[in-house]
Amino acid sequence: MCGIVGLFLKDKTLEPKLGSMLSDMLTVMCDRGPDSAGFAVYGAGDTTRVKLTLRSAKPLDDVVKDLEAGLGVAVSAVLRETHLVVTLPADKEDAARAWLASTRPEATVVGAGQRMELYKEVGRPDAVAERFGLAGMSGTHGIGHTRMATESAVTTNGAHPFSTGADQCLVHNGSLSNHNAVRRTLLREGIAIETENDSEVAAGYLTWRMREGASLKEALEASLKDLDGFYTFVVGTETGFAVLRDPIACKPAVMAETDDYVAFGSEYRALAGLPGIETARVWEPEPATVYAWERA
Amino acid sequence: MPVVDLGTTPLRELNAALHALSKDTNETHWHVINPQGKHAVAVGLDAPVTVEIQGHVGYYCAGMNQHATVIVSGNAGVGLAENMMSGEVRVRGDASQSAGATGQGGLLVIDGNASARCGISMKGIDIVVKGSIGPMSAFMAQTGNLVVLGDAGEALGDSIYEARLFVRGEVKSLGADCEEKAVTDEDRAVLSGLLERAGADARADEFKLYGSARTLYHFHVDNAGAY
Amino acid sequence: MTAPVNPPRTVPRPSATFDQYTISEIQRAAATGIYDIRGGGAKRRVPHFDDLLFVGASISRYPLEGYREKCGTDVVLGSRFAKQPIHLKIPVTIAGMSFGALSGPAKEALGRGASALGTSTTTGDGGMTPEERGHSSILVYQLLPSRYGMNPDDLRKADAIEIVVGQGAKPGGGGMLLGQKISPRVARMRHLPEGIDQRSACRHPDWTGPDDLEIKIEELRELTDWEKPIYVKVGASRPYYDTALAVKAGADVVVLDGMQGGTAATQEVFIENVGLPILASIRPAVQALQDLGMHRKVQLIVSGGIRNGADVAKALALGADAVAIGTAALVALGDNDPRLEAEYQALGTTAGSYDDWHEGRDPAGITTQDSALAARLDPVIAGRRLANYLSVLTLEAQTIARACGKTHVHNLEPEDLVALTVEAAAMARVPLAGTNWIPGQGF
Known part of the structure; x- marks a missing residue:
């Protein structure tokens, strides 16, 4: 509704x-x-890379560094409040998801794809839109x-x-x-x-x-x-x-x-x-x- | 001539001021600007005044109107002039679903299109739509007249009682118990009068009339499939 | 061994599955091709207030003296947003019943009886009659899907507005009034041809769902200058969600009607098989109010099977602010009176079982539009009977509240109750008598 x-x-x-x-x-x-x-x-976005939108109530400070170390590939990321969009080689998506599930259980992958970024939070919609820019x-x-x-x-x-x-x-x-x-x-x-x-x-x-x-x-x-x-x-x-x-x-x-x-x-x-x-x-x-x- | 800017004046103040008008008020012409799609604009009026609204309104504009004339230069949301009793409501743009729902009197004129369920359960209101109407219009329509210069969507007049539906264009399909009727002189006179009052550029003989086949008025097992 | 002469034979054995009523219904359906329509609420046995007991007071709690020490019964409805909340002297109101379903004298009698006790009556599907407004000091005006007789003048004359989403006898269903009751006056009020079967809608024509409901409530408040309390009535189906959504949409009062609640007419299969008993509905609704911090701020009226002051007290103890009665009020007026047995027999039924309210042949003159039958009901005498009954309900509820040490009936609480059966304990969320066990909690 x-x-x-x-x-x-x-x-x-x-x-x-x-x-x-x-x-x-x-x-x-x-x-x-x-x-x-x-x-x-x-x-x-492009076909060689995938964007994973992660949401976590806890800060995801070292995720990029740890992901790069864990997967051995370059990872870029943009942090917006509780959501972190990490971009990595498309062929590493499964490995990244597995690594996240085992080492960062507090993070949820709310969306994934070449181009889609997805943000959602509890609160008044205008405030939510503002928070995420x-x-x-x-x-x-x-x-x-x-x-x-x-x-x-x-x-x-x-x-x-x-x-x-x-x-x-x-x-x-x-x-x-x-x-x-x-x-x-x-x-x-x-x-x-x-x-x-x-x-x-x-x-x-x-x-x-x-x-x-x-x-x-x-x-x-x-x-x-x-x-x-x-x-x-x-x-x-x-x-x-x-x-x-x-x-x-x-x-x-x-x-x-x-x-x-x-x-x-x-x-x-x-x-x-x-x-x-x-x-x-x-x-x-x-x-x-x-x-x-x-x-x- | 009062001008109310809904960008700065709360809706409550506008409606309270309109409700406070007596039947013999001298403030008979109001302008409302910046309605910004607000709901319940000019609802429950009960005095012979004119309220002109510049812009788009949300749900239930002119709901349950009595005596007043409400003119919307823009689009109207769901339930425009719902349960109107008397007076006149005109919309220069389009109307969303359930326009004129359960209306008991007065005239509703929509210059553009009306979407689904236009005239649902109408109980005596006259509605003239210069464009087309959406599906399930005049569902369970009881009395009154619906005039459509354009086309009608699916299931027109489903479960209709004694309302008259005049359509100039195509009818995508008729609902259960709705059928085309022969147009009598009385029907034609009613239609001509409504076209004139609405300022519609059409002739009565261009319209077909639809009404109740009256087969659902008393339950019969062989009609069970229609329920 | 030779065969015995005249051996004993088994007696005829009726089937528990295909019992006499079931067989008669199959035969009736086969002969007519239409489902059975009747009035009233669910007749099947469901867990009810009878399965709850108050524990009372003794040494650890102190009771109040009956007749001397005060026990308040008043209730304020609509204090959340309305400029003019309703003050009732007793926590028992009269549920919505239409002129059309009921005769004019019956509506008048309801108004007289309720007004005498300082409580409200409620219109029904078909609008407000001048008689009804005239005889009810506090009148709640219903806004129903069909909008029969809906009129802004009457909205402004009402003391409160009740948006009816559903009722306990048929949550998710529309009303129905058969041809016999569409008299010239009823037809005129509803803009219908005389004598036809009226089919009422199950959804409102101009809104669906809680987001639209919020906008509808805003319209009604604007229309009535934010003066009137706005109730939202639902049949008991998903009481937690429905209560929460009614509150979110802006209701002042939630009315919750259990499956035992009556209707003027609908399908028997609907009445008996859809919806929850009131006993199972109150706690989830109260839970929703508590979760939103709105318990006692948005008032809860419950209905469906209220018969005596113990039922009133139990409903209040489970968290309701007031109850509504319909069927019991009609009985108080004179419905199903055994003195009319011969006439009930002539209609193929018996006093106590008469439920063909839709046929309009009520010998008591209550559920009819036949002027000769309606004239049998003296609205003054019937109103007095209702007033007597409402007094008894109130006195009984006070008796129980005092015995539990309460100076106001609203201070009854679930902890004053125990259950006699596991089912009632689970539904009312009170312990099985003599134990600390509340089934269904903590799993």
């Missing part, structure tokens, strides 16, 4: 402003979800979420976005009615689900479908059959951005598209500050219809 924002840029010259645009949108959605907030930003980030697309917790706990682990695969993340407004059964299926299929949150199940479901060869659009279409309840999903992948509402579509959703961007908001006011919104095509996504965009 929450507020969602999403922004997918078509105009490259806007990329340095992605964070500030997304931050403004997120701040407007504060009162839809005062418990916690999170966002994912797709920034720079969202306004200063650049990228091609990003999604954000403000959460009013329903059945799962108000914890950072329960905050959105949820990432269950490389460069994949999902935010959700609504309430799934069959997530326990789907979670059991996904666990059998080897998808790691770590919380009791229904939204993480939705993220894991898409990861599973895409692992089996579906495109993002196909995975979302399949979810119409397999995920029951009320939902509006906004999903990011390394190159794509997609939106889906359930067949009843009670939870609010507004989209806007111009030559420069595609934007999503739970309410129109989240979009009202975007450049050129006056002449944008503005619409509410149809029920049970997948809207997807891919970077050229």
Whole structure:
């Protein structure tokens, strides 16, 4: 139960402003979800390296030095409050995760991918965006979420976005009615689900479908059959951005598209500050219809 | 002519001032600027005044309106003019879902599009949408008139009672127990009157009329599939 | 051995699984093709307040003298945000029941009885009648999914507003009023054709979920200039989450209705198989309030199977601020009166079991829109009966509170209770009598 924002840029010259645009949108959605907030930003990256976003309540001071010593490769890192984004050679991801699990159990890998960085914390969304410096980030697309917790706990682990695969993340407004059964299926299929949150199940479901060869659009279409309840999903992948509402579509959703961007908001006011919104095509996504965009 | 800037004035002050107006007030024309998508703007009015809002409003703008005219130069959020009793509400832009929900009277005019569930459970309100309406519109509509110059989404008029639905464009699908009806002279007169009041550029003979097939009025086992 | 002459035979053996009622229901369904619809709440046996006992006072605790030493019963509802909170003299309120489901005289009688004791009545699905407003000194106005008869003038006339998300008899279901009860006046109030089967919605038309509810509450507060307390009523389904979310969305009062709570009409299968008993619902709801630091700040009204002052005291001891009664209030007015047995027999039922409230043929004149039947109920006499009953509930609750040494019924606490069964101990989170064991805790 929450507020969602999403922004997918078509105009490259806007990329340095992605964070500030997304931050403004997120701040407007504060009162839809005062418990916690999170966002994912797709920034720079390349195929040879992977970014791991680590979150830890304790300081992660010597992680970079120790990782370099442990793996024998160069590691770079950016620290933002409780989150540390470490970048290392892609072929060392598994080794890095294993090393972290054994030597830094207090750190959680909240997201991983070539380009995605993912931040989430308990607290008012505007304060969370400020703490992590969202306004200063650049990228091609990003999604954000403000959460009013329903059945799962108000914890950072329960905050959105949820990432269950490389460069994949999902935010959700609504309430799934069959997530326990789907979670059991996904666990059998080897998808790691770590919380009791229904939204993480939705993220894991898409990861599973895409692992089996579906495109993002196909995975979302399949979810119409397999995920029951009320939902509006906004999903990011390394190159794509997609939106889906359930067949009843009670939870609010507004989209806007111009030559420069595609934007999503739970309410129109989240979009009202975007450049050129006056002449944008503005619409509410149809029920049970997948809207997807891919970077050229 | 009072001008209220919601960028600096709390919403509570605006609504309290509007509620304090007597039926014979001289302050009959209000301007509201910088609504910034706020919810519950100009709800519960009960005096024959005009409130013009410059910008976008959030949920429930002009909710339960009586006697007043509320004009929004912008887009409106969920539940625009919900349960309106009388008066007039006009939106220059688009309206989100459940516009005019359960409205019992008055006229709601939307210059742009209205999304899902427009006129849900309407109980006597007249709604004119110059653009198109979304899915599940006029769900369980009881009485009143819904006029759509553009198209209607899926399941129009599902479980409808005695409301009249006039649509000029395409209807994607009709809901359970909703069917096309022959247009009587009385229907045409009602429609013409609404088009004129709404300032809509359309002729009554361009519209089709949809209403209740009345097969769900009393339960019958052979209709169980429609529930 | 030769076969005995006239050997003894076994007597006919009814099936425990396919009992007489079950068989009759299969036969009825096969003949009609429609589920059984009825009024009232769950009739099956569920763990209830009967399985709890107060321990009372003796040497370690000192009791109060009955009749002489004061034991307060008043309750304030809506002190969180409302400018005009409600002050009730007794912690027993009358639950929402519509004009339409009930006759005009029945609604009037409820208003008279409640007002005499300084407590509130509640409208229902169908709006507020002038008679009801006139006879209820404190009136709670319900905002329901169907919005039948919803009117801003009445919102402003109400003393509190209750947003109904669900009710205990059918959490997740909408209302239903069959053709027999859609009289010309009911039809006019609800904007429906006369005599049709009314199907009520199960979700509100313009909001879904707690984030939208918060905005809906803001609208209602703005509409009524932040004067009226705003209640949120839920059927007992997930009481911890629902209570927490109602509080987060800005409610002043949470109303929690257990599965024994009545309805004017819905499917028997719904009444008997969906929702939690009230006994199992109170502690999770109170826990949610306590976790949010809101216990006694946001008040909790519970309902569903309250019958006597002991039930009232037990509900309060488990953490409720007040209770609401519906079925018991109708019985006090005269519902299911054995003096009408011949007429109940003619309807194919018996006094004590009559639940076809939706058919509108109530010989007691309560659940009907037939003017001749409705005229049988004298609202003054029936109102007096309700007032008597409310007095007894209050006196009984005070008797128990005094015996536990409390100068106010709100000072009853779970530690004043023990349970007779393991089930009740687990649900009420009080120890099994004579032990320190609270099943289900610490696992």
